[in-house]
Amino acid sequence: MTVPTSWYLVLSAILFSIGVGAFLFKRNIISIFMSIELMLNAVNLTFVAFSHQWHQVSGQLFVFFVMVVAAAESAVGLAIIIAVFRARNTLNVDQVDLMKL
Amino acid sequence: MYFVLFFIFAGLCVAGALNLLLQRHPINSALSLIVVMTSLAVLYLLLGAEFLAAAQVIVYSGAIMVLFTFVIMLLNAGEEERTLGASQMAYLVGVPGIAALLGLLTYVFLSETTALGGSRLGDSIVTTSDLSRVLFRDLLLPFEVTSVLILIAILGAVALARKEPAPALVSVKPPIGAAMAQGAAAMHAAPVLAQKESQV
Numbered sequence: 015m016t017v018p019t020s021w022y023l024v025l026s027a028i029l030f031s032i033g034v035g036a037f038l039f040k041r042n043i044i045s046i047f048m049s050i051e052l053m054l055n056a057v058n059l060t061f062v063a064f065s066h067q068w069h070q071v072s073g074q075l076f077v078f079f080v081m082v083v084a085a086a087e088s089a090v091g092l093a094i095i096i097a098v099f100r101a102r103n104t105l106n107v108d109q110v111d112l113m114k115l
Numbered sequence: 116m117y118f119v120l121f122f123i124f125a126g127l128c129v130a131g132a133l134n135l136l137l138q139r140h141p142i143n144s145a146l147s148l149i150v151v152m153t154s155l156a157v158l159y160l161l162l163g164a165e166f167l168a169a170a171q172v173i174v175y176s177g178a179i180m181v182l183f184t185f186v187i188m189l190l191n192a193g194e195e196e197r198t199l200g201a202s203q204m205a206y207l208v209g210v211p212g213i214a215a216l217l218g219l220l221t222y223v224f225l226s227e228t229t230a231l232g233g234s235r236l237g238d239s240i241v242t243t244s245d246l247s248r249v250l251f252r253d254l255l256l257p258f259e260v261t262s263v264l265i266l267i268a269i270l271g272a273v274a275l276a277r278k279e280p281a282p283a284l285v286s287v288k289p290p291i292g293a294a295m296a297q298g299a300a301a302m303h304a305a306p307v308l309a310q311k312e313s314q315v
Contacts, residue, residue: 017235027224055155083261
């Protein structure tokens with residue numbers, strides 16, 4: 015019983031679309047940040063599926079680098095969120111619409 | 116068997132992602148994102164990427180999501196309020212846009228089903244030694260650059276999240292006498308506080 019590779023790709027498209035939706039509709043800045051992580055994960059699934067399809071190791075190494083960058087990004091992003099919360103006392107993005115802290 | 120496993124964990128992924136979208140409280144969203152990431156690790160195992168499955172559990176559901184839940188609890192984030200100030204456009208453009216994106220991607224992927232082939236249990240597994248051979252030979256420079264990136268990220272996170280020294284404590288320091296110091300602290304603190312109030 016084989017599962018077509020395209021089903022994995024469709025699954026990752028569904029996850030990516032849900033991530034885009036959460037990015038647009040969520041109002042909490044932490045939830046928006048989590049939806050970015052969801053989109054990164056969806057793209058990672060595509061990389062792994064294609065890596066399995068073409069028997070190429072480099073696809074999995076791309077995922078490895080994406081994980082490293084995501085870890086760095088989430089550390090800096092959460093620090094920025096903490097700084098914004100200290101300055102504004104809110105997590106609602108509708109009230110954080112000035113670039114000045 | 117492979118079929119059943121794929122459907123169970125793909126269903127868990129989609130259910131977790133939808134739960135992330137629908138929950139109002141950020142901690143619920145974070146926990147459902149952990150479900151998504153862990154079931155993605157199982158899907159990686161099904162695709163023969165054993166190192167990535169372990170790294171997914173350790174890095175994503177272990178480190179990154181713990182950081183998220185830590186920040187949510189630190190900031191005491193409550194339920195989000197649905198303000199519709201500037202975000203009406205997001206609903207108007209977003210829903211058709213997302214539907215179009217999903218439809219287009221699904222159509223393209225499903226029309227290529229026969230050309231792409233499939234995967235089943237007992238396919239080739241990419242071992243860690245295969246991965247490391249490519250990583251440390253061909254991709255050594257990017258690997259070293261990521262270490263610099265992580266160093267910069269650590270410094271940036273520390274610099275951004277650092278608490279600024281409280282103004283009252285600075286002016287208390289000279290040991291002139293308790294009353295004098297308190298008066299000076301009040302005098303120093305008042306304009307600073309007023310300034311902060313006006314900024315907020």
